[in-house]
Amino acid sequence: MHDRRPVCVVRCRTAEQVSAAMRFATANGYPVTVRGGGHNVAGSAVADGAVMIDLSPMRGVLVDAKAGVAHADGGCLLRDLDAATTRYGLACPAGVVSHTGLGGLALGGGYGWLARTWGLTCDHILAAEVVLADGTIVRAEGDRHGDLLWALRGGGGGFGVVTRFTLRLRPVGPVYRHVAQYSMDTADQALTAYGAFAEQQPDTLHTVGALKRVPRRGAGADEVVLRLTAAYFGDPDEGPRQLAPLLDAAPPKADSGQVISYAELQALGDHGEPAGARYYTKSAYLSTWSEPVTRPLLLAASEMPTRMSSIDFEYLGGAIAAEPEQESAFPRRDVPYMVTASAQWTDPAEDEENALWAREGIQRLGASRVPGVYLNYAQDTEWSSAEVFGDRRSRRLAEVKETYDPTNVLRSGQNTEAARPAPRASEGMPK
Numbered sequence: 015m016h017d018r019r020p021v022c023v024v025r026c027r028t029a030e031q032v033s034a035a036m037r038f039a040t041a042n043g044y045p046v047t048v049r050g051g052g053h054n055v056a057g058s059a060v061a062d063g064a065v066m067i068d069l070s071p072m073r074g075v076l077v078d079a080k081a082g083v084a085h086a087d088g089g090c091l092l093r094d095l096d097a098a099t100t101r102y103g104l105a106c107p108a109g110v111v112s113h114t115g116l117g118g119l120a121l122g123g124g125y126g127w128l129a130r131t132w133g134l135t136c137d138h139i140l141a142a143e144v145v146l147a148d149g150t151i152v153r154a155e156g157d158r159h160g161d162l163l164w165a166l167r168g169g170g171g172g173f174g175v176v177t178r179f180t181l182r183l184r185p186v187g188p189v190y191r192h193v194a195q196y197s198m199d200t201a202d203q204a205l206t207a208y209g210a211f212a213e214q215q216p217d218t219l220h221t222v223g224a225l226k227r228v229p230r231r232g233a234g235a236d237e238v239v240l241r242l243t244a245a246y247f248g249d250p251d252e253g254p255r256q257l258a259p260l261l262d263a264a265p266p267k268a269d270s271g272q273v274i275s276y277a278e279l280q281a282l283g284d285h286g287e288p289a290g291a292r293y294y295t296k297s298a299y300l301s302t303w304s305e306p307v308t309r310p311l312l313l314a315a316s317e318m319p320t321r322m323s324s325i326d327f328e329y330l331g332g333a334i335a336a337e338p339e340q341e342s343a344f345p346r347r348d349v350p351y352m353v354t355a356s357a358q359w360t361d362p363a364e365d366e367e368n369a370l371w372a373r374e375g376i377q378r379l380g381a382s383r384v385p386g387v388y389l390n391y392a393q394d395t396e397w398s399s400a401e402v403f404g405d406r407r408s409r410r411l412a413e414v415k416e417t418y419d420p421t422n423v424l425r426s427g428q429n430t431e432a433a434r435p436a437p438r439a440s441e442g443m444p445k
């Protein structure tokens with residue numbers, strides 16, 4: 015979808031090679047973009063006329079199980095990290111699709127199954143090896159480049175190229191996973207029950223929802239269904255008892271529960287998001303979960319243009335909200351809900367229809383929306399940096415940018431106003 019032409023793509027294997035690429039770019043006046051896992055929906059890894067530093071050959075992970083720490087290269091995918099750490103019964107909380115890049119996910123925040131239990135991925139960045147815009151290689155740790163480390167924890171990309179993350183690991187064992195499915199005639203009741211349940215659930219339980227279009231049994235048009243999926247990280251035998259209040263309040267049409275490994279849980283989302291499809295996401299934080307939210311969501315679901323699309327929602331809270339605010343640049347820890355309309359399709363002629371569906375679905379949520387957005391799901395620049403981060407954080411991020419990349423060599427398009435490339439008329443997607 016992002017048909018842009020960099021001047022060159024530099025596939026790096028070491029921090030020194032990243033440094034050489036950076037010096038080449040600055041000496042020749044080229045801006046630089048960074049590719050981690052290549053999953054950013056806005057296509058921030060690639061820009062016309064820029065040098066793209068591609069970290070995909072840098073996927074090594076070293077685990078110090080005794081210290082509960084992993085050293086992961088900047089181009090790792092989530093599956094690289096999980097494969098190395100789960101051998102020791104450890105994991106770093108991360109996203110729900112294992113082919114996502116650790117780099118972009120961690121720098122922008124990192125929501126996932128373990129977030130309510132242990133916090134976001136960015137909360138687990140203990141230190142980072144970073145190549146700065148002038149080619150210098152530094153290690154941000156503790157008070158050494160403390161302002162840079164703070165910005166890397168959820169402030170988005172654009173402050174330097176992280177060639178290695180040092181991440182805190184957490185213990186993980188078998189997980190109880192439960193899926194409950196509802197047809198549209200009971201979805202309203204189930205959505206209401208979801209909110210009441212989710213706000214009471216223990217931090218070791220994460221329950222998410224999705225509205226999807228599925229083929230109807232036999233002939234006829236597709237039907238829309240609601241799926242509530244839970245992962246319980248306490249004693250797996252206790253899982254069914256934890257879910258009982260939800261299932262009693264809203265008996266599903268079909269449901270099943272099983273105990274799986276954490277590695278299996280992490281791979282379950284992989285097939286729904288194939289490479290080569292076209293994607294548009296529109297996301298919002300919500301202050302409440304009530305009829306003015308659930309009704310528009312059901313309406314948007316009824317208008318879903320393709321089977322591959324979905325409306326996803328989750329109650330956040332838990333360790334995400336408990337993390338001290340000042341430790342990281344990540345904003346809006348206190349918002350309770352996030353909703354994302356994810357359009358997925360294949361025919362370029364349907365770009366506009368799909369993007370409009372996602373945008374309108376979210377806009378209908380009206381006053382329940384909290385200003386700002388989760389950077390990693392933002393497809394456009396609807397919100398200013400101050401609206402995303404708040405005034406104080408946004409000013410501090412601008413200062414860090416000024417210190418480490420004063421001439422805005424690294425373009426991420428995400429966080430500080432300075433880092434945003436000028437919008438291009440030819441981008442083609444409706445705002």
Ligand SMILES: Cc1cc2nc3c(=O)[nH]c(=O)nc-3n(C[C@H](O)[C@H](O)[C@H](O)COP(=O)(O)OP(=O)(O)OC[C@H]3O[C@@H](n4cnc5c(N)ncnc54)[C@H](O)[C@@H]3O)c2cc1C
Pocket residue numbers: 047048049050051052053054055057058059060069088089108109110111114115116117118119120121122123124125126170171172174175176177287390391425426
């Ligand atoms: C299928 C899919 C599933 C997803 N699931 C989740 C999820 O469960 N939870 C969640 O929170 N998010 C999720 N996301 C969103 C994801 O966090 C963002 O798309 C993120 O930008 C992906 O990072 P990447 O490295 O793959 O992306 P890229 O497109 O490679 O990079 C995006 C930006 O990140 C920066 N960047 C990446 N690596 C580095 C680095 N090493 N050093 C410096 N800058 C770097 C650059 O600014 C770059 O422009 C998902 C996205 C997709 C497409």
